[in-house]
Amino acid sequence: MASIEQLVDRLAQDAAPVKPAPHPLTLSLGWAAAAAVYLVLSLWISGLRPDLAQKLHEPWFLAELGVLVLIFLATSLSAAVLAFPDLHQMKKTAWAPAGLFAVFIAILFFAWRADVPPAPLPVHSFECTASITLFALLPAVWTFLSMRRFASTHYRWAGSVALLSAFSVGALWLLLHEVNDSVIHVIEWHYLPMLGIGLAGWWLGKKWLKW
Amino acid sequence: MADKTENLEALMKLSLNGDKRAYALLLQETARFLRPFLARRLNVESEVDDLLQEILISVHKARHTFDGNRPYRPWAFAIAKFRLQDHLRAHYADHLRHAVELSEVENDLQENVTKSGMSYESISGEVEKLPPKQAAILQMMHQEGYTAREVAEKTGMKESAVKVAAHRAYKILRKVLER
Numbered sequence: 001m002a003s004i005e006q007l008v009d010r011l012a013q014d015a016a017p018v019k020p021a022p023h024p025l026t027l028s029l030g031w032a033a034a035a036a037v038y039l040v041l042s043l044w045i046s047g048l049r050p051d052l053a054q055k056l057h058e059p060w061f062l063a064e065l066g067v068l069v070l071i072f073l074a075t076s077l078s079a080a081v082l083a084f085p086d087l088h089q090m091k092k093t094a095w096a097p098a099g100l101f102a103v104f105i106a107i108l109f110f111a112w113r114a115d116v117p118p119a120p121l122p123v124h125s126f127e128c129t130a131s132i133t134l135f136a137l138l139p140a141v142w143t144f145l146s147m148r149r150f151a152s153t154h155y156r157w158a159g160s161v162a163l164l165s166a167f168s169v170g171a172l173w174l175l176l177h178e179v180n181d182s183v184i185h186v187i188e189w190h191y192l193p194m195l196g197i198g199l200a201g202w203w204l205g206k207k208w209l210k211w
Numbered sequence: 212m213a214d215k216t217e218n219l220e221a222l223m224k225l226s227l228n229g230d231k232r233a234y235a236l237l238l239q240e241t242a243r244f245l246r247p248f249l250a251r252r253l254n255v256e257s258e259v260d261d262l263l264q265e266i267l268i269s270v271h272k273a274r275h276t277f278d279g280n281r282p283y284r285p286w287a288f289a290i291a292k293f294r295l296q297d298h299l300r301a302h303y304a305d306h307l308r309h310a311v312e313l314s315e316v317e318n319d320l321q322e323n324v325t326k327s328g329m330s331y332e333s334i335s336g337e338v339e340k341l342p343p344k345q346a347a348i349l350q351m352m353h354q355e356g357y358t359a360r361e362v363a364e365k366t367g368m369k370e371s372a373v374k375v376a377a378h379r380a381y382k383i384l385r386k387v388l389e390r
Contacts, residue, residue, distance in 0.1 A: 007264050008238040013231065019227075023278075089285055151269075151273035153289050
């Protein structure tokens with residue numbers, strides 16, 4: 001290899017003007033806006049659940065919806081922060097989804113305790129996981145493509161958070177679309193698969209975000 | 212020097228605008244403060260140089276992720292640590308690939324290692340017939356008294372590679388001498 005001085009000279013000669021990357025907040029707001037448009041369009045095509053107005057008066061449904069939206073926003077911001085080598089010196093922000101996931105688990109636990117007598121299970125099962133995953137494909141692809149333009153030094157973590165962000169958009173869509181009151185079903189087929197999605201993102205992050 | 216370090220962020224801002232001189236200064240200063248960090252973690256000077264060059268190339272590739280509005284050093288160190296981890300991961304994976312199975316060497320271990328009826332001089336003729344690299348390694352280890360690590364440093368090889376080459380040479384010698 002050439003000496004350090006030669007390398008520095010060569011790199012300096014290549015130093016064309018470069019546009020700095022946007023702030024992670026701007027970046028995540030862009031992703032969130034795109035996801036919001038995608039969600040609204042999808043709901044417009046697939047339709048809102050007919051009992052939505054009534055469900056919005058139920059505290060546990062409202063809490064589930066609210067925290068899921070916050071999870072989506074926090075994972076988007078976290079993924080944006082993780083796309084920078086130094087996490088944009090906002091390490092705590094990268095961890096923000098962890099607290100929200102803890103709150104979400106607590107909400108699901110209380111919703112399950114309040115579900116007395118338990119609502120009947122719907123006849124379908126894995127179809128929900130499959131629908132959410134398919135719905136999440138597009139946001140996942142655009143988030144990954146966008147993150148590849150940066151330089152993540154935490155590529156596994158970044159991949160995991162990016163996929164969770166996309167999956168939470170899918171979970172939001174199904175929550176607003178599907179007529180279903182069974183908390184057990186929702187935990188089993190809507191949210192538990194998030195663990196697998198997180199692991200898949202860990203693997204995909206290494207494949208796609210390593211530079 | 213203090214002025215230089217205080218102005219790293221300003222140098223990067225100028226570099227992002229295409230100022231080649233500012234960029235060269237920034238890279239030189241980056242190499243200066245990263246070298247001791249790497250030297251503390253790597254034993255061989257040539258590895259420090261190679262890794263430092265990889266890091267500077269990474270800094271160049273990722274320079275668009277720095278906007279000049281936050282401290283430069285944590286950003287550069289994050290890239291350096293990332294590349295160092297990559298390097299160490301590859302280094303240890305290489306060690307594993309070249310590791311010799313215990314079953315391969317256990318026959319050698321059973322022999323009397325404190326007393327040998329055979330001197331290096333008595334088999335030097337056979338040693339010279341070995342491939343040049345293996346012969347040189349055996350000569351350095353058994354005639355000149357260097358350890359495997361010292362041989363590695365002298366020849367620019369990895370210590371594990373020296374041990375493997377020596378082990379292969381022993382195998383060849385054993386076959387020849389048993390005839």
